Amino acid sequence: MWLLEAIGVLPEPLLVGFWGMEASRALIAGTELGIFDALAEKPRTAPDLAADLGYDAIGTEALLNALNGFGYLRRADGQYTLSRRARRWMTSDARFSMVRPMGLYRVLWDEFGDLEDRIRHGGERDFHHPDRDAEFWRRYETGLGAAAALTAPSVAKAIPFAGTPRRVLDVGGGHGAFSAALCRRHEGLRATVLDFEPATVIGRELIAEQGMSDRVEFVAGDLLEAEWGEGFDGVLLFNLLHVFSPKQCEAILAKAHDALAPGGTVAVYDAAHKETGGNINAVGGGSELLFYAINNTRAYPEATMRDWVASAGFADLRSKHPLGMPEVLITGRRA
Ligand SMILES: C[S@@+](CC[C@H](N)C(=O)[O-])C[C@H]1O[C@@H](n2cnc3c(N)ncnc32)[C@H](O)[C@@H]1O
Structure with a gap:
């Protein structure tokens, strides 16, 4: 896939316009829903995380898979853990935590709606x-x-x-x-x-x-x-x-x-x-x-x-x- 992008075959607007949108919303939802902090505490499967946080099981798994796809989570044997990037930026206690800016970006999504x-x-x-x-x-x-x-x-x-x-x-x-x-x-x-x-x-x-x-x-x-x-x-x-x-x-x-x-x-x-x-x-x-x-x-x-x-x-x-x-x-x- 990245090779296709590198040689200019993959439409770049797809990456920015579509995946950019998905990545942005997944990151915001991941912080809003406390996914990163919960997985920093301990790695979990999607059903376990959904049960622990009281969320819909299918929705939780979809979000975890998106965050896995975008490089913020790792998945092995059904267990999700934080990637290095997520540990660096996406937990509440990270030195330069992006959790609070994500709350602002959620507000800005609505402003861009019209x-x-x-x-x-x-x-x-x-x-x-x-x-x-x-x-x-x-x-x-x-x-x-x-x-x-x-x-x-x-x-x-x-x-x-x-x-x-x-x-x-x-x-x-x-x-x-x-x-x-x-x-x-x-x-x-x-x-x-x-x-x-x-x-x-x-x-x-x-x-x-x-x-x-x-x-x-x-x-x-x-x-x-x-x-x-x-x-x-x-x-x-x-x-x-x-x-x-x-x-x-x-x-x-x-x-x-x-x-x-x-x-x-x-x-x-x-x-x-x-x-x-x-x-x-x-x-x-x-x-x-x-x-x-x-x-x-x-x-x-x-x-x-x-x-x-x-x-x-x-x-x-x-x-x-x-x-x-x-x-x-x-x-x-x-x-
Ligand atoms: C873009 S923010 C900048 C905040 C901060 N100075 C910074 O650099 O991050 C603009 C700030 O100006 C404040 N502000 C805008 N209009 C104002 C007004 N008429 N009176 C007082 N504060 C105002 C907003 O509430 C907000 O905190």
């Missing part, structure tokens, strides 16, 4: 509406937080501060993972996360899990309306500007300027739209579609974001790509 209609007709969608149910906010913030934890230490390291930072404001910081990473890096630093109330409920729990509640606090509010406070040494605008219109982004940068002490650093970290010419990589193209599907928005070009930072009065602008990631980190200093 994609064709949305592209045909456009229309508004407010993904981050504070009235969405608690389960949405749990999946969203825990999933984002777990994904952010992979890059947060490197992003934190890349942010320049004039002196020793004491207070940072993490606007739309939700899960608090970037704040926590920054606090771990800078002794004595305290962070305030501003986000919608249901996001702060989850963020507080996640930060408590990490034993960082004395360093990271949460304030609930709509960032467009709320007072941000003042005298901060840093303001983080992480994965945030793509949620808002250009006018709102300008207003957000102006608020960041007002919230900073002289010499303070603003840090924008976001997907950057590749303006003209040339190919876009899968991460960049995928983000564009995701932002449209969930928010009706898009990633902005790096030059546009830099213009907003400069127009708000910041100097000493720098752009970096921590870990070589497609997201750009733009920093500027308040005079």
